[in-house]
Amino acid sequence: MVLNIDHDHRRFREIVRGKVRENLRKYITHGEMIGRKGKDLVSIPIPQLDVPRFRYGKNGSGGVGQGEGNEGDPIASGGEQGDGKGEAGSDPGTHILEVDVSLEELAAILGEELELPRIEPKGKATIQQEKTKYDSIRRTGPESLRHRKRTYFHALRRQIASGSYNPQEPLIVPIPDDKRYRAWSTIEKPEANAAIIYMMDVSGSMTDEQKEIVRTEAFWLDTWLSSQYDGIDVRYIIHDAVAREVDEETFYHTRESGGTRISSAYKVAKELIRREFNPAEWNVYCFQFSDGDNWGEDNAQSLALLADELLPAVNLFCYGQVESPYGSGEYIRAIQGRFGDDHEKLVLSEIESKEGIFDSIKLFLGKGK
Amino acid sequence: MEDHARTYGLDFYPTIFEVVDCDQLNEIAAYGGFPTRYPHWRFGMEYEQLSKGYAYGLQKIYELVINNDPCYAYLMRSNGITDQKLVMAHVYGHCDFFKNNNWFSQTNRKMMDEMANHGNRIRRYMDRFGVEEVEQLIDACLSIEDLIDIHSPFIRRDDEPPRYEFKQADDAEPLPVPGRFASKSYLDAYINPPAALAAEAELRRKEKEREEHFPNRPARDVMKFVRDYAPLKPWQTDVLSMIRDEAYYFAPQAQTKIMNEGWASYWHSTIMTRQGLEPADVINYADHHSGTMASSPTRLNPYKLGIELLRDIEDRWNRGRFGKDYDECDDMQARRNWDTAAGLGRQKIFEVRRIYNDLMFIDEFLTIDFCRQYKLFSFGYQEDTDTYNIESREFPKIKERLLYNLTNIGRPRIVVRDGNYKNRGELFLEHQHSGVDLQIGYARDTLANLYRLWTRPVHIETQLEGKTTTFSFDGSEHNTEAAK
Numbered sequence: 111m112v113l114n115i116d117h118d119h120r121r122f123r124e125i126v127r128g129k130v131r132e133n134l135r136k137y138i139t140h141g142e143m144i145g146r147k148g149k150d151l152v153s154i155p156i157p158q159l160d161v162p163r164f165r166y167g168k169n170g171s172g173g174v175g176q177g178e179g180n181e182g183d184p185i186a187s188g189g190e191q192g193d194g195k196g197e198a199g200s201d202p203g204t205h206i207l208e209v210d211v212s213l214e215e216l217a218a219i220l221g222e223e224l225e226l227p228r229i230e231p232k233g234k235a236t237i238q239q240e241k242t243k244y245d246s247i248r249r250t251g252p253e254s255l256r257h258r259k260r261t262y263f264h265a266l267r268r269q270i271a272s273g274s275y276n277p278q279e280p281l282i283v284p285i286p287d288d289k290r291y292r293a294w295s296t297i298e299k300p301e302a303n304a305a306i307i308y309m310m311d312v313s314g315s316m317t318d319e320q321k322e323i324v325r326t327e328a329f330w331l332d333t334w335l336s337s338q339y340d341g342i343d344v345r346y347i348i349h350d351a352v353a354r355e356v357d358e359e360t361f362y363h364t365r366e367s368g369g370t371r372i373s374s375a376y377k378v379a380k381e382l383i384r385r386e387f388n389p390a391e392w393n394v395y396c397f398q399f400s401d402g403d404n405w406g407e408d409n410a411q412s413l414a415l416l417a418d419e420l421l422p423a424v425n426l427f428c429y430g431q432v433e434s435p436y437g438s439g440e441y442i443r444a445i446q447g448r449f450g451d452d453h454e455k456l457v458l459s460e461i462e463s464k465e466g467i468f469d470s471i472k473l474f475l476g477k478g479k
Numbered sequence: 480m481e482d483h484a485r486t487y488g489l490d491f492y493p494t495i496f497e498v499v500d501c502d503q504l505n506e507i508a509a510y511g512g513f514p515t516r517y518p519h520w521r522f523g524m525e526y527e528q529l530s531k532g533y534a535y536g537l538q539k540i541y542e543l544v545i546n547n548d549p550c551y552a553y554l555m556r557s558n559g560i561t562d563q564k565l566v567m568a569h570v571y572g573h574c575d576f577f578k579n580n581n582w583f584s585q586t587n588r589k590m591m592d593e594m595a596n597h598g599n600r601i602r603r604y605m606d607r608f609g610v611e612e613v614e615q616l617i618d619a620c621l622s623i624e625d626l627i628d629i630h631s632p633f634i635r636r637d638d639e640p641p642r643y644e645f646k647q648a649d650d651a652e653p654l655p656v657p658g659r660f661a662s663k664s665y666l667d668a669y670i671n672p673p674a675a676l677a678a679e680a681e682l683r684r685k686e687k688e689r690e691e692h693f694p695n696r697p698a699r700d701v702m703k704f705v706r707d708y709a710p711l712k713p714w715q716t717d718v719l720s721m722i723r724d725e726a727y728y729f730a731p732q733a734q735t736k737i738m739n740e741g742w743a744s745y746w747h748s749t750i751m752t753r754q755g756l757e758p759a760d761v762i763n764y765a766d767h768h769s770g771t772m773a774s775s776p777t778r779l780n781p782y783k784l785g786i787e788l789l790r791d792i793e794d795r796w797n798r799g800r801f802g803k804d805y806d807e808c809d810d811m812q813a814r815r816n817w818d819t820a821a822g823l824g825r826q827k828i829f830e831v832r833r834i835y836n837d838l839m840f841i842d843e844f845l846t847i848d849f850c851r852q853y854k855l856f857s858f859g860y861q862e863d864t865d866t867y868n869i870e871s872r873e874f875p876k877i878k879e880r881l882l883y884n885l886t887n888i889g890r891p892r893i894v895v896r897d898g899n900y901k902n903r904g905e906l907f908l909e910h911q912h913s914g915v916d917l918q919i920g921y922a923r924d925t926l927a928n929l930y931r932l933w934t935r936p937v938h939i940e941t942q943l944e945g946k947t948t949t950f951s952f953d954g955s956e957h958n959t960e961a962a963k
Contacts, residue, residue, distance in 0.1 A: 114510075114516075114522075115506040115509060115510075115522065115523065115526050117518055117523075118509075118518055118519060118520055118522045118523035118526070119523035119527060121518070121519075121520040121523055121610075122520040122521070122523030122524045122526075123523070124520075125520050159524065160521070161521065161622055161624075162622055162921045162924030162927075162928060163624070163625050163890075163921060163925055164625065164626070164890070164891050164893055164917055164921065164925050164939070165890065165917065165918050165921050166890075166891060166915045166917065166918060167915065167916045167917060167918035168860050168862075168918070172857060172859030172867065172870065172880060173777070173778075173779065173857070173858060173880065173881075173884055174779050174855055174857050174858070174877055174880050174884070175774075175775070175776045175777055175778065175779055175855070175857075175858050175869075176774040176775075176776070176779060176780075176783075176853055176854055176855055176856070177774065177775070177776045177856075179776065179856065179869050181856075181869050181870065181871055181872060182869060183868060183869045184866035184867065184868050184869075185776040185777055185858055185866075185867050185869060186776070186777045186866065186867045187865060187867075
C-alpha cells in the first residue's frame with residue numbers, strides 16, 4: 111500500500127503556515143495570542159481553511175435530538191456545535207479551524223515575514239546546561255515510570271524458562287524482579303543565555319490602551335528572542351518618579367500617579383545587570399516603553415546613564431515611544447539629540463497605535479543584535 | 480461470521496478484510512476509504528484531525544467499509560477479538576446494504592480502480608501544470624461539489640439543452656395581442672379591459688423571455704452545467720468531471736446514513752447475540768455496542784435511530800400492526816394488544832432495505848409511539864441567547880424537522896437559472912429558499928471559487944431575513960443587492 115498522506119499532510123501544514131503568514135499582521139495587531147504563552151503550542155483560529163460551500167446559516171438551523179428536558183430548555187450553546195459533518199444532516203454548526211502552531215514555528219514565520227536576521231549570540235558555549243533524556247531501562251524506579259512491555263516480556267521469559275507458562279492459559283504474572291523502569295541520563299548542553307529587561311513608565315499618562323500595545327509587542331519580542339536562545343530570562347521594571355523591579359502581572363497592571371523620572375529605571379536596570387547578568391556571558395536586551403514624558407532636569411542624568419552604563423552592557427537597547435493623549439513625547443528627541451539616529455546598539459521607535467506594532471518589531475529586531 | 484450472515488439471507492459481494500494499524504486506518508479514513516485517491520491538502524487536514532482525536536482519546540474508528548465489488552473492509556489491528564467479530568458482522572451488514580439498496584444501484588462498483596485512475600490522472604496534471612494550479616482548481620470544484628442532482632441517476636431530466644440559440648427573426652416579430660374578444664367599439668373597454676390585456680401581454684412576454692433563457696429549465700446539476708458550458712481547458716474539464724463522479728459515488732451514502740448504519744447495527748447485534756458471542760466476550764461486546772448506540776441531546780445517533788426503527792418495523796409487521804384495520808382502530812386497549820401473529824417482520828425489513836432512503840424511511844416509518852418511546856424532540860437555534868433550545872416534543876414538528884434536515888441531504892437546493900444572464904454570459908444561480916438563510920460568508924467565498932471556473936461574473940439569488948437578495952462576484956468585488 112502506497113502511503114500518500116505524508117505528502118498531503120505536509121501540504122496542509124504548508125497552507126496553514128501560509129495562512130498564518132498572511133494574517134500575521136492582524137494577529138500581531140490584535141494581540142490574539144497573548145496569554146497563551148508558556149505552552150509550547152498556540153492554537154490559532156484560521157478562518158475557513160475548509161472548502162467554502164453554499165450552506166445554511168445558524169439562524170433557523172436545528173435538528174432532532176434525544177433525551178430528557180422540556181420545551182425551551184437550552185441543550186447546547188451556539189458556539190459548541192463544532193462538528194457539522196452531516197450526521198443525518200441534523201447537526202448545525204459553524205466551522206473555524208483551530209490549528210496548533212508551535213511557538214518555535216510561529217517565531218520562524220515572524221522572522222521570515224519581518225525578514226529578521228538571525229541573532230549571533232555572544233558567550234556561546236561558555237555555559238553548560240544540564241538536560242535529562244529518557245534513554246535507558248533500569249531495574250528500579252517509581253511505578254509511574256514502569257515500562258509495561260519490558261516488564262511483561264521479562265515475566266514471560268522467566269515463566270517460559272521456569273516451565274510455569276501454560277499456552278492453554280497464558281496468564282503472565284510479573285514478580286518484582288521482572289519489573290523494568292524507564293531511566294534517564296543527564297546530558298550537558300552548551301547554552302547561550304539571554305535576558306530581557308522591560309522597562310515601562312506607569313505614571314498617570316500611560317493609559318490601558320498604551321499598556322496593551324506594550325503587552326502585545328512584548329509577547330512578540332519574547333517569542334522571537336526565545337527562538338534565538340536556549341534559555342531566556344525576562345525581568346520587568348516599572349517606574350514613575352521612582353523605580354522597582356516587579357513581576358509580569360504587576361508590570362502590566364500597575365497604574366501610579368505622580369511624576370516621571372526615567373533615570374530611576376535605568377539605575378535599577380544597571381544594578382540588575384551588574385548583579386545577575388554579567389555582560390560577558392549574557393546577551394542582554396533592554397526594551398523601554400514610555401509616552402515620552404520625563405522631568406526636564408532628569409534628561410541629562412538619564413542620557414548619561416544610558417551612555418555610560420547601559421549601552422556598553424547590552425546587545426540592544428530599544429526605546430519604544432507609545433503615543434498618548436497626555437504625553438509630550440519629548441524624550442525621543444532628547445535621545446536623538448544625544449546619540450543621533452544611527453547608533454549601533456540603540457533603536458528608537460515611535461508607536462502611534464496598535465497598527466504600528468508590526469513595524470516597530472521589525473525596527474527593533476531588524477539589526478540582528 | 481460470513482456463514483452466519485449468509486444463513487440470515489444477507490447477500491453481498493466478496494468481502495476482503497485488511498488489518499491495519501491505527502495510523503494507516505486514520506490515513507485511509509482521511510481519504511474517504513480510498514488509499515489511492517488523488518492528492519489534496521484537505522485529506523491532510525482530515526488526517527490531522529483524526530489522528531489528534533485518536534491521540535486524545537476522543538474518537539476511534541473501528542472499521543471502514545468500501546462500496547465496491549469486491550467489498551473492502553479495514554479492521555484496526557489493536558482491536559480485541561470481540562471487537563473484531565462485532566465489526567465483521569457489522570461490515571457484512573453494510574456490504575449487503577451496498578449491494579441491495581436501490582439507491583446504490585447506479586454507483587460504480589469498481590470505484591477502487593476508478594479512484595486510482597483519478598489519482599494518477601490528477602498527479603499527471605500536477606506534473607504538467609504545477610501542483611498549485613491543479614490544487615486551486617480542485618478547491619474550486621469542491622466548492623460546488625454539493626451542487627449535483629442526486630436523483631439524476633434515476634431520472635432523465637432532459638436532453639442536452641441547446642446552447643445559445645437566439646432566434647434573430649423572432650425578435651422582430653411583434654407579439655400578438657392575445658385574448659381579445661370581438662366586441663362593439665363602445666363595449667370594447669368593458670369586454671377587453673386594457674389593464675387585463677396589458678397584464679396578459681406582459682405574461683406572454685415573460686414566458687417568451689423564459690423560453691429564450693438558457694437553460695430553458697432551471698438546471699439542478701450545477702456541476703454538470705459548469706462542466707458543459709464554462710470555458711475550461713480539456714484537463715480542467717477532466718478534473719471537474721472526476722470530482723463530479725466522486726460526488727455522485729458518495730451521494731447515496733449520505734442519503735442512507737441512518738438506514739445503512741441501522742441495518743449494519745441490526746445485523747451485528749443479531750449475529751453476535753445469537754451466534755458470535757463467547758461468554759468471555761459479553762462484557763466487551765456490551766461495552767462496545769452501547770458505546771456505538773450512545774445518543775446525546777444535540778446529535779441524533781444514526782446507528783441508534785436506524786436500529787431502533789428497524790426493530791420497530793420488524794415488531795409491527797410480526798404482529799400485524801399495520802394496514803387499514805390497525806390504522807383505523809381507535810380503541811387504545813385493542814391497539815395495545817394487537818397481535819395477528821402475521822410474522823412478516825423479517826421479510827418487511829429486507830424489503831425496506833431494498834427500496835428506501837433515509838428521507839422516505841423516516842417519512843414512512845417514524846411513528847408517534849416511537850417518538851414517545853425514544854424521547855425525541857426537535858431543537859433550534861435561539862439567536863438572543865446563542866443557544867440551541869428544545870423546541871418541541873410534538874410528533875409532527877419532530878418529523879418535519881427530521882425530514883427537513885434530510886431533504887437534499889441537508890444542503891440548500893440551488894439551481895442554475897440563467898447561464899447567459901444580462902445577455903453577457905454571466906452565471907445566475909437561484910437558491911430555492913425553504914426557510915433557512917444561507918450563511919453569507921461561505922456563500923461569498925463559494926461565489927469567488929465558482930468565478931474561477933466560470934470566469935465571468937456569478938450571482939446567486941436567495942432570501943435574507945425575508946428579503947430577496949442577490950449576491951454577486953465579478954472577479955474583484957462582492958456585491959449585495961436586496962430587493963426593496
